[in-house]
Amino acid sequence: MTAYEPETADEEIAPAVREVYGPVDLSSVPAFAGGFINFGDWQGMSLEHPLSTEDRVRSERNLYRRVLRALAPEAGRSRAVEIGCGLGLGGALALGEFGCAAVTGVDIHPEQLARARAAHADLLARDPRRFRFVRGAAERMPCADGEFDRLYSVEAAQHFRDLTAFARESARVLRPAGRLAVTSFFVPDADPAKAQALAERLDSFATGLDQPHPLPTLLDALRAAGLADVCAESIGEHVWPGFDHFLAGVDLPAGWPRNFLGAYRDGLLDYYVITARRPAH
Template sequence: MRRVDYDTEQHQHYARGRALTEQQMATWMSAFTAALPERRPLVGLDVGSGTGRFTPALAGAFGPVTGVEPSVRMRELAQAQSRHPGVRYLAGSAEDLPVPSGSADYALMFCVWHHVQDKPRAVRELARVLRPAGRLLLRGNFSDHHPEPWWLDHFPRGLDADIAQFQPLHEVVAMFTAAGWRVTGFGTVTQPSDGTRADMLERLRLRALSFFAQLDPDEVEAGLRSIEEAVAANPDAPSPPLSEPLLTLERR
């Protein structure tokens, strides 16, 4: 997997390219609510918070949240648009979380796990910062549980290149359980449609997915041209919803 440098490659367009509709956000927040304890407030960590896509919503639903983000530019954008008094953003990573031990009730990692360079260290660090029975919400793709969006077929190496970024589910689970965690839930969340296929094409043009960094520039251009031709034939066709995996783990 080629490492993505968000400070130079994606920070400018990430918020627009990865924005969620109100319905999509509501769907994810409902899934997180079902996976977390009912008591409020909960102290949260948004690990790999990026431009703050989820951080304010987490604070509004559950209680104060610290967004932890290694990319300076992504963190600056999140801070510039931060309005919620229960949100703060700090420099850090899953391997080096800038919060005291036992200070959080849960952590969210949304499409972040495949970017983590030292995964065993991150497993230990997440256990350090969570209280006993704290929960980790891990929304990550797995090589054997991988949603296949319609547009991926337009890149000849697309599926293989995308899957290569991810571990199989059993490897991730084994890594955590060997360190004393337990699985409390695994399933899929059906994220509502992104709109029309033309809407999705506009997002793809921003290249805000780490997938694009795994292909050669010529492959990316050829794939986008293929999508443009397909969309031109029926631009108002809906972009189908995706069923996306959510793994919930508990610190013992």
């Protein structure tokens, strides 16, 4: 196992990412109540009535639970890393509900890491070997070769600049037989016209906050990196209708977030859980 401690330069952070996760602090926006900063998994929740803030937080937790179930950590044994950990709430859930032996949260944004360390100060002080945060990019992970049994990322891959580098790094830091689970929204195919259409409908794509990554690009990159059993499950039906229904009861400063549902229904994007494993030999 070799140590790998790259420097993360501030210029590696896209300007829109720097702003939204820095001064704007997306975790404080009502649409992302609870601090998990994801669109949520609303499966099993009724959309016949207005959705509450408590429902919103539950949806965000449920998305993490879906990913962690797909990851299947071994209680008391699995060492996991989360790429794009944000405030670290998902890591705490992985420790508390799924029994991971240890979780490392990696994020490129220094202000997010500062918030994460403040939010989990007690846990970090009590057992720093079980829960830690480090600064790094998805394309250059500050982790040793084969350091982790499990790698996961929840709604961060739309910000990654280079999916090929992310796939290569994921394969490097996973031990043999280690597993990966990634969830985010992607363009379902490689049609370049869809990227332009997304930029016209959604400000997050127009500003470069979100990247219109085609799903096949990530799947091919994972296979090329040597990972096996690569598959993608569409869960858009459990994400976009519920999120849009919740937004109907939120006072939004701009209306464009509600265009996500239309973009999904028109086939411009979808939400996926992607899984893979590193071969044992």
